[in-house]
Amino acid sequence: NAGVTQTPKFQVLKTGQSMTLQCAQDMNHNSMYWYRQDPGMGLRLIYYSASEGTTDKGEVPNGYNVSRLNKREFSLRLESAAPSQTSVYFCASSETGFLGDTQYFGPGTRLTVL
Amino acid sequence: GQQVMQIPQYQHVQEGEDFTTYCNSSTTLSNIQWYKQRPGGHPVFLIQLVKSGEVKKQKRLTFQFGEAKKNSSLHITATQTTDVGTYFCAGPRGQNFVFGPGTRLSVLP
Numbered sequence: 001n002a003g004v005t006q007t008p009k010f011q012v013l014k015t016g017q018s019m020t021l022q023c024a025q026d027m028n029h030n031s032m033y034w035y036r037q038d039p040g041m042g043l044r045l046i047y048y049s050a051s052e053g054t055t056d057k058g059e060v061p062n063g064y065n066v067s068r069l070n071k072r073e074f075s076l077r078l079e080s081a082a083p084s085q086t087s088v089y090f091c092a093s094s095e096t097g098f099l100g101d102t103q104y105f106g107p108g109t110r111l112t113v114l
Numbered sequence: 115g116q117q118v119m120q121i122p123q124y125q126h127v128q129e130g131e132d133f134t135t136y137c138n139s140s141t142t143l144s145n146i147q148w149y150k151q152r153p154g155g156h157p158v159f160l161i162q163l164v165k166s167g168e169v170k171k172q173k174r175l176t177f178q179f180g181e182a183k184k185n186s187s188l189h190i191t192a193t194q195t196t197d198v199g200t201y202f203c204a205g206p207r208g209q210n211f212v213f214g215p216g217t218r219l220s221v222l223p
Contacts, residue, residue: 040123043202044213048209048210050209058210059212100145100162100206103211
């Protein structure tokens with residue numbers, strides 16, 4: 001099993017450009033998450049999907065949209081990138097989404113917005 | 115909203131020394147999780163604590179959950195270079211978890 005995979009690994013954008021970060025998991029997990037990680041600030045939840053067909057805002061959703069394409073895939077879209085969105089983005093999944101569930105993280109996407 | 119804080123932010127130790135990081139919440143937690151992130155890597159789940167006063171051990175790592183369930187600690191005995199990384203605690207908030215800012219551990223050989 002590959003676990004949680006993310007593409008691309010690195011990306012450089014210019015301000016105003018758009019892009020989609022892809023995430024897939026092969027563990028048959030119900031819940032998926034998108035986090036961003038900035039130096040000294042830990043992981044902050046952008047959006048999550050408790051189950052296929054549902055998505056909800058996390059702590060820092062502004063400037064992002066998500067799509068839960070199917071049970072395996074959860075994508076994150078930046079419609080008009082801004083320098084403040086320079087960060088490392090992690091996708092994660094968990095079996096049930098209930099509190100106490102272990103979250104499994106992907107390798108991350110390092111995004112720079114110029 | 116509920117906040118999770120960690121101290122220290124950074125810790126440099128000589129190999130063989132002990133290391134402790136502390137996690138504090140502004141509210142009572144139903145449970146707490148600990149994750150480790152190696153440099154350039156992704157967070158990896160270490161353990162979950164649920165009961166008041168709970169102590170769990172994983173080899174050289176000892177995890178404690180406070181009696182009031184508002185704080186937790188991770189203690190590493192006799193650090194090794196493989197312990198290098200950032201240690202995060204995470205507490206529940208609503209349907210999800212909120213992560214602390216992490217403690218970055220450097221181990222000098």
